[in-house]
Amino acid sequence: MTQKCGLVAVIGAPNAGKSTLVNALVGQKVAITSAKAQTTRARLLGIALQDEVQIILADTPGIFEPRRRLDRAMVAAAWEGAQEADAILLMVDPSKQRRHELEPLLEALKDRPERKILVLNKVDASAKEPLLALAQELTGKVEFEEVFFISALTGDGVPELKDRLATLMPEEPWHYPEDQVSDASERLLACEVTREQIYRLLHEELPYDSAVRPEAYTHRKDGSVEIRQQIVVARDSQKAIVLGKRGTMIRAIGEAARKELADILGQKVHLFLHVKVEENWAEARDLYEELGLDWVK
Secondary structure, eight states: OOEEEEEEEESSSTTSSHHOOOOOOOTOOOOOOOOOSSOOOEEEEEEEEEEEEEEEEEEEEOOOOOOOHHHHHHHHHHHOOOOOOOOEEEEEOOTTTTHHHHHHHHHHHHTTTSSEEEEEEOOSOHHHHHHHHHHHOOOOOOSSSSEEEEBTTTBBTTTHHHHHHHSSSOOOOOOOOOTTOOOSOHHHHHHHHHHHHHHHHHTTTSOEEEEEEEEEEOTTTTSOOOEEEEEEEEEHHHHHHHHHHHGGGHHHHHHHHHHHHHHTTTTTTEEEEEEEEOGGGGGOOHHHHHHHHHOOO
């Protein structure tokens, strides 16, 4: 059989469920998911296989109104992910449509030449009539080839969507080996996993004003891996929050991240974390390179 391979850009307002969908299509965790908006920073790719077809998924950062340099870099990465795609998939959460973020997306998509697919997520938690009305309204604004109603979390409707995406991919040799599920380097993925745990455990106290820097990633002789990371925050008060009373919080973050990484990497992980206060970390050029983002003026 002839191999097929293509790129699908997954776009949507923050928190629409894009990362959960990419993970569901790939069949394992490749993208960080969190209830906090703006958790995807780098343009992580998931690689899904369907028989002889390789579907490369650009899990783009939620496109929103950028204020800081970091935000601008994220938005630039998102649109870059949509260029040269064989299909653009717009994901919408009907329960919280975030119109102020959805409208500019619809406007930008309107005149793009790529095939466009509308995906309404979280249908398990939505009533049918409003869903159909929303689908009708959005297809009136943008020429979507198809509409899919799915739940990225339960997997409802995901196989049908995956089948359809596979039919849209052009005849082309696979870009990645069969067993590769993401183009994120293990160092970057390890940082994302730690960052996800910071959000999970500190989402109330710490806004997403933190970053995780890779310091060292060493394969030990016994087959385990040693990972050293720096958690960067802007203020001393935030450092105290990340450390927690007598270091309890940073231990909890490290333990949860270590367990998950051991699971993903399939090997024993030794994870060492420390916190650094860097007032203007969001303006630090080297951090962008480490996160795989372009430095945007």
